[in-house]
Amino acid sequence: MTETQGVKGGLWCLRMAFCIVYxxxxxxxxxxxxxxxxxxxxxxxxxxxxxxxxxRMDDVEVIAAADVVPGRAAEFLGRYGxxxxxxxxxxxxxxxxxxxxxxxxxxxxxxxxxxxDALTAGKHVLVEKPLSFTLAQATEMVRxxxxxxxxxxxxxxxxxxxxxxxxxxxxxxxxxxxxxxLQTGGGRRRGMPGGTFIRKELAGSGAIADIGCYxxxxxxxxxxxxxxxxxxxxxxxxxxxxxxxxxxxxxxxxEDFGVALVRLEGDIVLNFKIAWAMHMDTLGPTxxxxxxxxxxxxxxxxxxxxxxxxxxxxxxxxFADQFGQHTETIxxxxxxxxxxxxxxxxxxxxxxxxxxPAPIPAEQILRNQAIIDGVLQSAALGREVAIEIPxx
Ligand SMILES: NC(=O)c1ccc[n+]([C@@H]2O[C@H](COP(=O)([O-])OP(=O)(O)OC[C@H]3O[C@@H](n4cnc5c(N)ncnc54)[C@H](O)[C@@H]3O)[C@@H](O)[C@H]2O)c1
Numbered sequence: 001m002t003e004t005q006g007v008k009g010g011l012w013c014l015r016m017a018f019c020i021v022y023x024x025x026x027x028x029x030x031x032x033x034x035x036x037x038x039x040x041x042x043x044x045x046x047x048x049x050x051x052x053x054x055x056r057m058d059d060v061e062v063i064a065a066a067d068v069v070p071g072r073a074a075e076f077l078g079r080y081g082x083x084x085x086x087x088x089x090x091x092x093x094x095x096x097x098x099x100x101x102x103x104x105x106x107x108x109x110x111x112x113x114x115x116x117d118a119l120t121a122g123k124h125v126l127v128e129k130p131l132s133f134t135l136a137q138a139t140e141m142v143r144x145x146x147x148x149x150x151x152x153x154x155x156x157x158x159x160x161x162x163x164x165x166x167x168x169x170x171x172x173x174x175x176x177x178x179x180x181x182l183q184t185g186g187g188r189r190r191g192m193p194g195g196t197f198i199r200k201e202l203a204g205s206g207a208i209a210d211i212g213c214y215x216x217x218x219x220x221x222x223x224x225x226x227x228x229x230x231x232x233x234x235x236x237x238x239x240x241x242x243x244x245x246x247x248x249x250x251x252x253x254x255e256d257f258g259v260a261l262v263r264l265e266g267d268i269v270l271n272f273k274i275a276w277a278m279h280m281d282t283l284g285p286t287x288x289x290x291x292x293x294x295x296x297x298x299x300x301x302x303x304x305x306x307x308x309x310x311x312x313x314x315x316x317x318x319f320a321d322q323f324g325q326h327t328e329t330i331x332x333x334x335x336x337x338x339x340x341x342x343x344x345x346x347x348x349x350x351x352x353x354x355x356x357p358a359p360i361p362a363e364q365i366l367r368n369q370a371i372i373d374g375v376l377q378s379a380a381l382g383r384e385v386a387i388e389i390p391x392x
Contacts, residue, residue, distance in 0.1 A: 042106035043076035053345035107196035133204035158311030160343035171222035176290025187275030206254030231374035232384035233260035239277035
């Protein structure tokens with residue numbers, strides 16, 4: 001081979017290498033622009049709501065699902081029309097794929113390990129609520145997300161309700177003055193789930209984490225999540241453990257009722273109460289008391305499953321003194337058909353696409369989880385406990 005031939009050959013190799021790199025990057029860019037690649041871990045009830053949301057997005061493709069029950073992931077993918085999707089029994093096989101994001105829809109017990117493994121594998125993660133069993137687990141999950149520079153967010157769909165946003169706007173406008181008392185929670189007259197939700201070893205917590213996380217998010221988000229300091233709580237499970245009220249009473253070992261007094265930074269106290277079942281239609285309205293005005297929210301329904309915990313606000317009333325009189329201003333609630341679940345999943349997708357931070361910031365998730373953790377600890381110990389959120 002002459003020197004010229006050698007140089008020509010070298011140039012040709014270089015050109016080919018460039019072409020391969022260019023074509024590969026174009027392919028990935030094309031993917032980025034066209035379809036985001038999503039995997040779903042856990043193919044049970046709520047995974048269907050995720051799949052239904054992804055199904056309606058032209059720029060998303062669910063390429064895999066995993067479920068420990070043999071055959072369930074394949075059946076699930078078929079049911080939602082993701083016929084090209086790969087089905088796995090072990091979620092770690094799913095994490096080997098080139099995925100942009102993962103929805104974690106397993107029972108609570110599996111949130112921690114699946115999320116940590118998904119983040120470590122470089123995927124963005126949307127975990128169904130509650131984030132985890134404990135604050136320690138939640139902290140580890142957030143730490144992994146930061147270390148791996150991957151997004152971790154949690155499924156708080158009531159946040160996407162237009163009336164929840166309205167409440168946030170009212171509170172953040174400053175019209176209430178200095179807020180010093182919050183009351184939130186509520187619950188169901190009869191609304192106890194079964195299956196994995198009622199076993200401590202699988203769910204970690206009952207009503208407190210299941211629907212309480214939403215009520216906490218409603219008031220804390222409006223106030224930009226003040227730091228929780230202490231909690232004194234009581235829980236019980238008179239309904240769940242009674243065969244007259246629950247078909248799986250012999251397996252029921254989580255709380256179906258809880259009440260707590262939580263001190264927050266800024267001289268704010270939060271009265272939090274929640275029930276899956278009770279001989280009452282409501283545990284009262286959600287209240288914000290401020291030095292200049294008060295805000296009262298009532299649930300849109302007091303039926304067996306009704307309550308503000310799910311984003312259903314029936315009325316918003318602002319109490320103040322005006323013109324030398326006590327006034328009550330009714331703020332009209334918005335009539336809307338927003339699909340909160342779709343909005344939640346869409347926000348996750350858009351955050352990935354636009355490189356935005358997690359829709360629900362890590363600090364907020366940790367504070368929410370810290371209160372749940374504190375309520376359970378305080379109730380178990382029968383005394384007030386301090387809340388300490390580790391650095392991440
Ligand atoms: N945001 C909401 O409105 C909402 C509503 C219901 C449930 N949830 C939450 O969603 C989660 C799941 O609840 P669900 O009602 O769908 O439960 P489910 O029991 O119907 O489904 C869970 C699925 O996960 C599978 N699974 C369990 N461990 C697994 C693992 N390690 N890897 C892969 N798959 C695994 C199970 O086989 C099952 O198919 C819970 O955390 C729950 O709190 C949220």
